[in-house]
Amino acid sequence: MGSRMVLLLSAPSHYRLILMSKIKHPELAAKGRQELAWAEAHMPVLGSIRAEFRKTQPFKGLKIGIALHLEKKTGILLRTLRDGGAIVYGASCNPNTTDDATVAALAEESPGKLEVFAWAGQTTDEYYWCIDQVLDGHPNIVIDDGCDLVMRLHEKRPQQLKEIIGGCEETTTGIVRLKAMHKDGALKLPVYAVNNAHSKYLLDNQFGTAQSAIEAIMRATNVILAGKVAVVYGYGWCGRGAASRLKGLGAQVGVVEVEGTLGPHESGQNRALCALYEGYRVMNHAEAAKVGDIFLTVTGNKNVIRREHFELMKDGAILCNAGHFNVEIDEPALRKMSSKVEEVKDNITAYHMKDAKTGKPKTLYLLSEGRLVNLARPSGQGHPCEIMDGSFAIQALCCELLAKSRGKKMAPGVMDVPKEVDDSTAARILKSQGVVLDRPTKEQIAYAEEWKEGT
Ligand SMILES: NC(=O)c1ccc[n+]([C@@H]2O[C@H](COP(=O)([O-])OP(=O)(O)OC[C@H]3O[C@@H](n4cnc5c(N)ncnc54)[C@H](O)[C@@H]3O)[C@@H](O)[C@H]2O)c1
Numbered sequence: 001m002g003s004r005m006v007l008l009l010s011a012p013s014h015y016r017l018i019l020m021s022k023i024k025h026p027e028l029a030a031k032g033r034q035e036l037a038w039a040e041a042h043m044p045v046l047g048s049i050r051a052e053f054r055k056t057q058p059f060k061g062l063k064i065g066i067a068l069h070l071e072k073k074t075g076i077l078l079r080t081l082r083d084g085g086a087i088v089y090g091a092s093c094n095p096n097t098t099d100d101a102t103v104a105a106l107a108e109e110s111p112g113k114l115e116v117f118a119w120a121g122q123t124t125d126e127y128y129w130c131i132d133q134v135l136d137g138h139p140n141i142v143i144d145d146g147c148d149l150v151m152r153l154h155e156k157r158p159q160q161l162k163e164i165i166g167g168c169e170e171t172t173t174g175i176v177r178l179k180a181m182h183k184d185g186a187l188k189l190p191v192y193a194v195n196n197a198h199s200k201y202l203l204d205n206q207f208g209t210a211q212s213a214i215e216a217i218m219r220a221t222n223v224i225l226a227g228k229v230a231v232v233y234g235y236g237w238c239g240r241g242a243a244s245r246l247k248g249l250g251a252q253v254g255v256v257e258v259e260g261t262l263g264p265h266e267s268g269q270n271r272a273l274c275a276l277y278e279g280y281r282v283m284n285h286a287e288a289a290k291v292g293d294i295f296l297t298v299t300g301n302k303n304v305i306r307r308e309h310f311e312l313m314k315d316g317a318i319l320c321n322a323g324h325f326n327v328e329i330d331e332p333a334l335r336k337m338s339s340k341v342e343e344v345k346d347n348i349t350a351y352h353m354k355d356a357k358t359g360k361p362k363t364l365y366l367l368s369e370g371r372l373v374n375l376a377r378p379s380g381q382g383h384p385c386e387i388m389d390g391s392f393a394i395q396a397l398c399c400e401l402l403a404k405s406r407g408k409k410m411a412p413g414v415m416d417v418p419k420e421v422d423d424s425t426a427a428r429i430l431k432s433q434g435v436v437l438d439r440p441t442k443e444q445i446a447y448a449e450e451w452k453e454g455t
Contacts, residue, residue: 021107021116022117023107023119027104031104036072036102043076046080050083050084058404059081062087063140064087064089065142065149066089066143066149067131067148068093070103070116071102074388075106091117093170096368096377097376097377139164141399143167143168143395146170146325161189167191167402168395170395172195175195190402190410192415193417196416202237207241208383209374212382217296217320217367229294230252230253231296233255233305234304235274236265236298239299243255252281254292262299289310289313290313297320297323299323300324311356315360316363321370321372322372331370346378347373348367349366349369350365
């Protein structure tokens with residue numbers, strides 16, 4: 001375990017503990033630098049923001065605490081914030097998604113300005129220990145992915161809330177939790193819902209999750225997807241992307257939705273209808289369990305696939321999850337049903353059991369312990385660089401807005417990313433891809449605002 005910890009004399013009679021990076025594989029730093037260089041070369045939008053921040057120093061005098069998947073693309077966000085004048089402390093938002101090489105490189109890059117506390121394969125205690133290190137840094141701005149950092153802050157360190165200007169949340173599940181906290185009057189911070197910016201969820205959730213989840217399934221299993229029945233649970237932004245790309249690879253795609261509105265979006269019925277008219281076979285849980293070869297959950301919900309469904313599944317079925325938490329597939333139930341559980345390969349666990357109906361031996365395979373398949377190492381590499389370039393551009397710009405609001409008290413709650421930030425990020429991404437749009441003519445603008453008959 002690589003760790004640097006020093007005691008700094010800050011006043012004659014006081015020693016102040018300065019926490020420094022804690023990582024597991026310092027020997028991987030050279031590899032990490034290569035990974036970061038590759039990501040940097042493919043993240044031009046964040047690069048342009050970083051160049052601006054170097055001049056304007058929006059975060060001078062501020063500390064930013066981060067809980068995000070710590071891998072190469074996130075490294076570029078951390079560098080951007082640091083170069084904008086912040087002291088940055090980073091932990092992971094998931095026990096298994098850290099890239100040890102990336103954090104090794106970051107840990108030795110700029111001691112005192114950028115410190116990371118993370119390694120792959122953490123226990124729950126280690127995971128929260130790392131988040132606590134970030135909070136020990138007394139951040140003024142927080143960036144979260146899934147709301148664990150913000151919840152920890154409210155539950156264990158309420159006295160630190162007054163030091164914080166506000167936060168940014170990266171994912172759907174985090175927004176759902178923040179809104180629940182706000183409804184209960186528990187949220188004491190203003191938090192930008194970065195996930196809800198069009199230039200985030202339309203790209204990251206839809207196209208990023210699709211490519212990275214399917215890539216991880218293929219790397220872990222090395223099986224052909226064409227001809228297989230692939231079932232996607234949840235036809236939200238992540239689900240529709242995954243379904244479309246699975247179809248493109250030749251899979252027969254089924255979609256499972258539920259009735260009602262479980263999140264800040266249209267109902268499951270409407271989403272199921274969209275899936276149907278997109279050409280997918282829309283099924284209920286029992287129908288899907290019987291026919292699927294590969295099952296992918298992306299609902300943000302709990303126990304979506306459970307015992308009654310495992311019982312119906314075919315021998316050899318492969319299960320995985322790309323929703324934020326590892327609760328979508330009921331792994332404890334799967335384990336309980338099994339006579340033997342074994343790791344058969346990196347990222348693949350086999351659950352051996354007798355088929356409930358025929359009594360014949362049956363094995364179900366779970367990828368990455370039911371955690372985010374697209375980020376669990378070694379098969380999960382996370383979203384493509386260009387996707388995270390857009391998502392992290394919004395994070396960086398929202399942090400700048402928070403920094404600018406220093407001294408002005410913003411009301412606690414979940415805030416929309418301002419339209420200007422959203423649209424300008426989309427424009428920056430288009431520019432980086434060499435796309436130049438025409439502007440509407442004056443006549444067209446006027447026409448769009450007319451309402452009188454005959455116009
Ligand atoms: N893997 C990644 O990199 C990544 C990226 C972005 C978001 N996420 C996570 O993925 C999850 C989904 O995000 P989203 O933006 O698509 O959310 P969303 O709210 O747009 O869609 C979720 C859908 O799941 C459906 N659903 C809920 N319970 C269900 C059940 N029991 N069975 C079937 N369908 C059910 C809902 O009706 C909804 O349509 C969240 O946890 C989010 O945080 C992961």
